[in-house]
Structure formats: C-alpha cells, structure tokens
Amino acid sequence: MARTSERFPGVEWVGDTGVFIKIDEKRCTGCGNCIKVCLGCCFEIENKLARIKSLDECMECASCWYVCGEGAIDFAWPPGGTGYRSDWG
Amino acid sequence: MMQQEYDVVVIGAGFGGPVAAKKCADAGLKTLMLERSENPGEKVISGLTIPIYGFLFGPSFIRDGNPPIERPVDGIRNYVIYDMKAEDIETVELRIPRPLSPIVAFGYNAYCKPFCAWEAEQAVNAGAELRTSTTAVDVIREDGYIKGIVTDRGEIIRSRIVINCEGSQGILAVKAGVRGKYPPQAISLADTYDYECPKEVIDRVFGHTLRFCWGFDELKIAPPLGHGNGLMSWPYRNSIHWMQDQCLALDNGQVPNLRRLFDEYHENITTQLPWWRDEIAPSAKLRARMWEGFEIFVGLDDRLRNMPNYTDGMILAGDVAGLESTGLCDGVPTAWFSADIAADVAIEAITAMDCSAKFLERYNRRIKAHSIIQWAITNNGRWNLRKAQESHDRKELRARVDYQFGPGILTHVGTPLVKSILRGIRKDPFVIKKWARMFLRYYYNWENECSSQDRLPGRRKKKGALGITLVFFDALVIVFSPINWAIACLLEPLAGAVNLLIKAFRPVVELGLRASIKMEPLFNPLSRWMIDSVKQADPSIFVSGSSERFRGQPRKDRVSLS
Numbered sequence: 019m020a021r022t023s024e025r026f027p028g029v030e031w032v033g034d035t036g037v038f039i040k041i042d043e044k045r046c047t048g049c050g051n052c053i054k055v056c057l058g059c060c061f062e063i064e065n066k067l068a069r070i071k072s073l074d075e076c077m078e079c080a081s082c083w084y085v086c087g088e089g090a091i092d093f094a095w096p097p098g099g100t101g102y103r104s105d106w107g
Numbered sequence: 108m109m110q111q112e113y114d115v116v117v118i119g120a121g122f123g124g125p126v127a128a129k130k131c132a133d134a135g136l137k138t139l140m141l142e143r144s145e146n147p148g149e150k151v152i153s154g155l156t157i158p159i160y161g162f163l164f165g166p167s168f169i170r171d172g173n174p175p176i177e178r179p180v181d182g183i184r185n186y187v188i189y190d191m192k193a194e195d196i197e198t199v200e201l202r203i204p205r206p207l208s209p210i211v212a213f214g215y216n217a218y219c220k221p222f223c224a225w226e227a228e229q230a231v232n233a234g235a236e237l238r239t240s241t242t243a244v245d246v247i248r249e250d251g252y253i254k255g256i257v258t259d260r261g262e263i264i265r266s267r268i269v270i271n272c273e274g275s276q277g278i279l280a281v282k283a284g285v286r287g288k289y290p291p292q293a294i295s296l297a298d299t300y301d302y303e304c305p306k307e308v309i310d311r312v313f314g315h316t317l318r319f320c321w322g323f324d325e326l327k328i329a330p331p332l333g334h335g336n337g338l339m340s341w342p343y344r345n346s347i348h349w350m351q352d353q354c355l356a357l358d359n360g361q362v363p364n365l366r367r368l369f370d371e372y373h374e375n376i377t378t379q380l381p382w383w384r385d386e387i388a389p390s391a392k393l394r395a396r397m398w399e400g401f402e403i404f405v406g407l408d409d410r411l412r413n414m415p416n417y418t419d420g421m422i423l424a425g426d427v428a429g430l431e432s433t434g435l436c437d438g439v440p441t442a443w444f445s446a447d448i449a450a451d452v453a454i455e456a457i458t459a460m461d462c463s464a465k466f467l468e469r470y471n472r473r474i475k476a477h478s479i480i481q482w483a484i485t486n487n488g489r490w491n492l493r494k495a496q497e498s499h500d501r502k503e504l505r506a507r508v509d510y511q512f513g514p515g516i517l518t519h520v521g522t523p524l525v526k527s528i529l530r531g532i533r534k535d536p537f538v539i540k541k542w543a544r545m546f547l548r549y550y551y552n553w554e555n556e557c558s559s560q561d562r563l564p565g566r567r568k569k570k571g572a573l574g575i576t577l578v579f580f581d582a583l584v585i586v587f588s589p590i591n592w593a594i595a596c597l598l599e600p601l602a603g604a605v606n607l608l609i610k611a612f613r614p615v616v617e618l619g620l621r622a623s624i625k626m627e628p629l630f631n632p633l634s635r636w637m638i639d640s641v642k643q644a645d646p647s648i649f650v651s652g653s654s655e656r657f658r659g660q661p662r663k664d665r666v667s668l669s
Contacts, residue, residue: 025396026395026396026397027393027394027395027396028301028394028395028396028397029395029396029397032145051362053366054362054363054364054365054366055296055355055362055365055366056366057296057298057365057366057369057398059366077152077397077398077399078150079276079296079398079399079400080276080278080400081291081294081296081355081365081400083276083288084288084289084290084291084294084355084400085291085355085356085362087360093276093278094244094278095143095242095244095259095278095279096143096242097242097259098143098144098239098240098241098242098258098259098260099143099144099145099239099240099241101144101150102150102397103144103145103146103149103150104149104150104152104220104395104397105149105218105220105395106218106220106301106346106394106395106397107148107149107150107151107152107153107218107219107220107299107397107399
C-alpha cells in the first residue's frame with residue numbers, strides 16, 4: 019500500500035525502504051545542516067546530535083549527504099522498488 | 108545464488124541509460140538495464156525543456172521516433188524584476204518567430220516518467236533486458252577491473268563492461284572509487300511544483316514560450332541570498348511545471364535554511380507576480396510538489412570537471428559523469444550524447460576484447476571533443492547571473508539575464524550549434540530531411556495527442572499540399588546534397604568564428620530578431636496554413652529515409668563476438 023503526504027501531493031512512497039540513511043554519532047557535530055536542507059523533515063536534533071526522525075517523506079535527493087562536512091551521513095539507495103515515486107516529475 | 112552473465116550492464120533507465128542499452132542491444136550485445144524504481148522514470152524529477160540540440164544531434168531513434176512530449180517550446184521570456192510591489196519589471200525575450208514557431212521548436216517540454224518509459228521501451232524492443240525494482244549496490248572487482256555488479260537482493264551479475272547512468276548523486280560511482288562526493292556549493296536543490304491548468308489558459312498566457320523570473324536577493328523571488336539560480340515555469344499541455352532551485356551552500360560555506368526559504372519564496376512569487384496572480388492562479392490547482400538535487404556547477408570547477416568518467420570495466424554517462432549543463436541547467440541532451448558515445452566505446456572495447464581504462468580513455472577524449480557537451484558544462488553565464496543578483500545593479504542584472512537566457516546566448520551557443528549542424532550534414536547530407544520531418548512529426552503528435560504511427564480514424568490518406576511540398580523539399584536536399592556536403596566540409600573548421608561574428612554584428616542580429624517578431628502578423632495566414640496542414644496531414648509523410656530504424660528494427664552492422 020502506497021503512502022501519501024498532505025505536504026507533498028502527487029508523490030507516493032511505496033514498500034519498506036528500511037533505514038537507508040545512517041548517521042555516525044561519533045562524527046556528528048550537531049551543526050543542523052542536514053535539517054536545513056531536508057525538505058522532507060527527515061532529521062531532528064536530540065542531545066545536540068542529529069538523528070533520523072523518519073524517512074517517510076524522503077525523496078532520496080542526498081542533500082543531507084552533501085552538506086555534512088564531517089562525513090557523518092552515510093547515504094545509500096533504498097532497496098529496489100521502494101521509496102518515493104511520482105507521475106509528475 | 109546463480110551468477111548471471113551479460114556483455115553489458117547498464118545502470119539506470121532514466122534519460123541516458125536506455126540510449127546506451129538500445130545501442131548495445133542493436134549491436135547484438137547481450138544487454139541488461141537495471142532500474143531501481145518499479146517503473147522507468149518515476150524517480151526522475153525535473154522541470155523539463157529538452158533543448159532542440161538534443162533531438163537534432165542526439166540518438167537517431169529519438170529524432171526519428173515518437174517520444175511523448177507535453178508542448179513544443181519556441182523560446183524564453185525572462186521577467187527581470189527590480190521591484191515587485193511597484194511592478195517595476197522588464198522583459199527580455201528570445202523566441203523563434205512565426206511562421207516557423209511553433210513547428211520549428213527551440214525545445215520540447217516533457218514529463219520525465221512517460222519519456223523515460225518510452226526510451227526504455229525502445230531499448231527493450233531492440234533486445235535489451237530491463238529489470239526494474241533492482242538497485243545496484245556494489246561492483247564486482249577482480250584484479251582491479253570492474254566485472255559486474257551486485258544487486259540489493261544479493262544477485263551477482265557479471266558483465267564485460269558496466270555503463271553507469273545512475274544519476275547525479277553517483278552513489279555507486281563513489282562507492283566504486285571512480286568519483287568523489289561533490290561540495291554542496293556545486294549542488295542545486297530543485298523544488299518542483301506541478302499545477303493543473305486548462306489548456307486554453309496556458310495557450311493564452313504562455314503560448315509556447317517559457318517564463319523565467321530573476322530579481323535581486325531582497326525581493327525573495329529567485330531563491331535566495333544571491334545564490335538563486337532562478338525561478339522557472341514551463342507550460343505543458345494541461346499543466347504548468349514550476350521550479351525554484353538553490354545551491355546547497357553559499358560561497359562562504361554557509362548552508363541556507365531551504366526548508367523555510369523555499370516555502371517563503373514560493374508564497375511570494377505566486378501571490379505577488381502580476382501575471383501569475385492575475386492570469387494563472389485563478390485557474391491553477393497544485394497537483395504535485397517534489398524535489399531533486401543535481402550537480403549544477405560541477406563543470407565550472409577544474410578538479411570536479413576532470414574527475415574520472417571511466418575506469419577499468421566501467422564508463423559513466425550523463426549526470427553521474429558530472430554532465431549537467433551549468434548554463435541552461437539541463438542534463439538530458441548531454442546524457443543522450445554521452446550515453447551514445449559510451450555505447451560506441453563499449454561496443455569497440457568488447458569487439459577488441461579490451462575493457463581496460465587505457466582502452467576506455469577514448470570515451471573521455473570524445474566527451475572532451477564534443478562541442479555541445481563542452482559548451483554545456485563550462486558555460487559560466489548562470490554563475491555570473493547569480494553574482495548580478497547580489498549586485499543591485501539594474502544594468503548588470505539585465506545584461507546577465509540577456510547573456511544567458513536572452514538574445515545574448517547566441518554569442519556563445521552559435522559556434523557549438525553551427526559546428527554540430529555542419530558536422531551532421533558532413534556525415535549525412537540527407538539528415539536535413541530527417542530534421543525537417545522531426546519538427547513536423549513532433550508537432551503533429553502534439554496537436555493530435557497521439558503518435559504519428561497511430562492512424563487517426565477518419566483521417567485522410569492523401570498527402571495534400573504539405574506532402575507535395577515535402578517531396579519538393581526532398582528533391583532539393585537530394586539535388587544539392589553534394590554542394591551541401593562540400594559547404595559543410597569547408598565551413599566546419601571555420602565554425603569557431605561564429606560566436607565572434609555574432610558578437611561583432613550583434614546590433615544587426617538583434618535588429619533582425621526584433622524585425623522578425625514585429626513582422627509576425629504578416630505571416631499569420633501562412634502560419635495558420637502550416638499548423639492546419641501538419642495537424643491534418645497523413646502521418647506517413649513524416650517518415651523519411653531511415654524507415655528501417657524508425658520501426659525499431661536492428662541495424663545490420665552487428666558486432667560479431669569471438
């Protein structure tokens with residue numbers, strides 16, 4: 019069953035992506051750059067460190083990976099056939 | 108798990124992958140195309156005008172085929188906004204005039220999903236195998252060579268060569284150690300909206316012309332902080348695509364709060380921009396919002412541009428090779444060109460039984476020798492435009508918009524464009540017939556919402572005046588082909604002077620452009636006749652010369668493998 023979002027009409031998220039973005043707590047400085055660029059609100063700060071809040075609205079753009087100067091974010095493609103899809107891209 | 112073996116594995120069924128897969132399959136190679144989404148194209152997001160040079164000089168199956176397009180485009184109208192509230196707005200326009208427009212197009216707008224699916228279908232028809240819902244997670248390395256890939260299901264797929272068309276992030280290419288992660292200053296995040304809107308409203312407001320907006324930072328129009336790449340709107344058939352994009356970091360390394368700023372800018376522009384607010388907003392309905400990152404400024408940095416695009420056993424094509432246009436912000440033509448070259452090199456490498464980096468180096472040489480690719484990835488007009496947005500200098504902002512998206516573009520695109528036209532004619536003087544047919548066929552398809560291969564019920568089968576005109580045109584092309592060929596051979600080495608000539612005679616060129624727009628009403632009857640003739644024509648007249656390839660049959664020059 020595909021999931022939808024009120025904030026992002028016209029997009030569906032299908033299947034179980036698992037946690038395909040990982041944060042290395044030892045490297046994270048809690049700068050919050052990942053939070054600033056993530057339009058899907060996938061991150062939050064807890065105990066002064068970034069953590070994944072939810073990947074439910076992730077569009078796999080990898081912006082979090084690019085802006086993490088400390089290399090604390092590991093980004094991989096989610097399993098085939100899962101994640102976002104749209105007819106209107 | 109059983110190993111699977113192929114000659115070629117192509118990663119990605121976006122815009123580039125199917126081009127490489129089709130060419131390899133046409134050559135008789137056992138080709139597998141992997142796509143991580145369930146259907147090709149549904150993870151591809153772009154506001155999309157594919158510039159005409161992609162169709163003219165790209166893969167012949169696209170030029171001679173019937174890809175699904177949303178609207179032919181005849182040019183760009185730029186709104187240079189100095190003060191939105193005071194409506195102090197200037198327009199800068201570059202447009203193909205009637206009667207050529209809208210049949211002779213500057214480019215074609217398209218949704219990514221149907222277009223990529225159509226391309227993938229052509230590759231499959233040529234004999235390539237398509238496997239969707241499959242992510243390539245790693246490469247197989249033996250003695251330093253890439254010998255295939257591993258999928259997310261743990262399948263081991265061996266191949267003689269891998270053509271990687273995975274897209275701009277290049278996660279597999281980074282993992283394989285071929286590319287590195289780009290700095291955030293080189294990446295743009297494209298916040299994309301799709302609005303449903305009645306066709307008659309789009310016809311009236313946009314016609315066939317794109318609308319771009321540019322303004323100083325504090326106006327919060329083109330997002331944000333002097334690093335706004337712009338705000339662009341594309342008319343489709345019954346919808347408007349709308350995109351604001353912004354680099355992930357500023358020159359000082361600061362990361363802007365895009366989550367907040369994109370919402371703010373979108374609100375500003377849709378409620379304040381006069382033509383959107385008054386003419387579009389009352390009948391537009393938001394249908395989709397999505398986003399994607401792309402490597403907009405990679406080509407401008409020597410280190411990033413010169414990152415390897417091949418290694419032992421693997422070639423990278425399209426966005427993963429950093430080939431996004433730094434100027435027009437389009438990646439499709441360069442993906443087509445590079446995937447086409449990648450397939451040529453893969454076929455040569457397999458034939459020579461040598462997929463070493465040393466052999467594949469010819470791919471890099473051909474990419475560097477491709478005049479349009481090099482123009483696309485080294486053009487700094489857009490980079491300078493963002494600087495002008497910081498300057499608060501009206502003349503500077505207008506001049507930069509003009510240079511990149513107005514008539515000024517002719518002073519830098521002239522040479523690669525003319526060189527490609529002459530090269531095309533030198534290689535095949537009859538290509539002019541195919542180019543003409545392409546414009547007509549695409550327009551026919553757009554008007555009739557169909558493919559020219561589908562015969563419409565009740566449509567006349569007579570060739571009519573347009574058919575006779577085309578026969579006459581063909582005769583001229585054939586009669587003059589030796590002369591055209593000779594002229595092309597003679598002038599191609601001199602094409603480097605075209606930009607200089609346009610610069611030197613810029614006032615004359617501009618006068619000509621203005622005059623052609625002013626004279627448009629005179630051509631209205633001819634324009635109407637042309638549009639009606641194409642719309643009503645028997646589509647068989649739009650198939651020329653290359654009918655064998657047009658029907659998707661394999662080429663005769665198949666590779667024989669020992």
